[in-house]
């Protein structure tokens with residue numbers, strides 16, 4: 084399918100609805116805004132070391148780096164939050180580590196600010212980091228940087244070594260260990276003359292840096308938990324469908340949609356085509372698509388089966404799925420760069436993303452060894468085809484990216500990781516760089532190939548950010564949810580609906596409920612009930628004319644599978660419901 088022009092009417096309205104109940108100002112660090120002092124953890128009993136301002140003078144030049152506050156807070160979320168203290172109190176603690184290994188351990192503390200709900204919440208957190216042997220005692224602390232980036236407020240990280248200057252290599256190692264990726268480095272603004280001159284960190288060897296050397300807006304690679312495929316098992320499916328917003332009617336609509344898709348499989352070779360000329364249809368259904376790729380059509384047709392838990396090894400569609408997978412595998416071309424599903428199409432990377440997604444999901448769900456290597460090789464081709472400079476994907480390998488093609492590749496990479504396949508982390512880093520390049524409104528909206536926001540690309544961008552690890556409380560995400568909520572489901576743009584529904588499902592809460600009630604009932608009411616088209620959907624817009632009724636039906640079914648197709652990303656809420 085070609086989405087190069089996207090919807091003509093989906094330009095996002097300016098502004099959008101600000102997130103409710105969220106103060107977007109940087110957290111105030113005055114003591115008066117502090118939440119009530121919680122009970123301090125026992126770890127603070129060991130708080131005998133000096134504050135950063137009193138660090139021993141022999142300490143050599145610290146390296147000052149800037150990282151997104153959300154990222155730092157994310158680390159804290161995973162680490163043990165041991166205290167909430169006034170922001171001015173920068174404290175270090177003794178490492179809770181076996182004696183004798185202290186010299187090889189990292190001592191770290193972190194001062195965190197976070198904007199949560201309608202009050203400013205300052206979190207001072209302390210955690211222990213490992214550093215490679217030989218680096219020696221080193222401290223890392225973070226303070227509110229007083230600046231905003233596209234990703235939101237920033238924290239300033241100060242990295243100091245007791246005995247020597249940190250080399251770029253040591254810095255890299257330490258930061259890798261700490262799981263903090265740095266937005267940028269810069270000298271401190273309020274440079275204290277008594278302190279060593281902060282050294283601006285070098286970014287490292289351009290050939291093999293932290294993978295982020297050109298990144299101006301670093302995103303966390305720490306993923307929210309959840310997002311897995313376990314909800315597709317029959318038991319879980321039923322529980323989730325009826326417990327998380329689906330209904331008996333929506334489940335029936337899914338089954339009717341799958342029956343229609345199965346009826347349009349080519350009985351001879353197991354494939355599907357967007358033109359609906361295969362199988363028993365023979366043109367009885369209106370609205371055939373124009374896209375010629377049968378790999379894309381077959382992958383698009385298989386996804387909703389997998390989404391409902393039907394694999395080639397389980398369920399009433401075993402045969403349908405098995406024959407579809409065989410067809411798909413035969414469309415792949417073995418190359419030195421991996422398994423290529425482009426079929427020489429001018430927009431072949433759509434098919435690549437879709438086919439890879441299918442193989443990875445089928446492998447993740449069944450662990451069928453016959454699928455492992457093809458899935459891994461298809462992932463390899465996606466890695467190869469990335470625009471190494473901009474970080475995105477487009478119609479052909481190496482083309483400067485667009486958000487829709489990039490979205491499918493990132494979904495495939497995510498599924499590969501769920502399946503336990505290898506994915507090059509630097510590909511993820513570069514992909515975030517692409518998203519930065521099309522982001523506007525501080526990351527709450529996304530364009531197609533530039534920053535001009537559109538609704539469908541905004542939904543894709545936000546979903547990709549969620550998978551990339553954006554915290555739920557991240558202000559741009561909160562704002563983006565506000566946009567989707569104010570726009571609501573589209574009566575025609577199934578592509579936007581598909582992504583926005585997933586974003587809101589992961590988000591949860593009242594925004595999700597409002598969206599889902601409207602989206603679910605609209606789709607149920609729009610499903611064809613008569614004749615050969617019974618069980619299918621069609622919504623006329625320019626995307627739909629390319630993919631036709633097979634595409635719109637597959638997307639509609641997957642929207643109605645949203646309750647169990649992927650587990651919610653934010654299962655464990657650290658911060659209160661916004």
Ligand SMILES: [Zn+2]
Nearest residue numbers: 364367368615
């Ligand atoms: Zn038909």
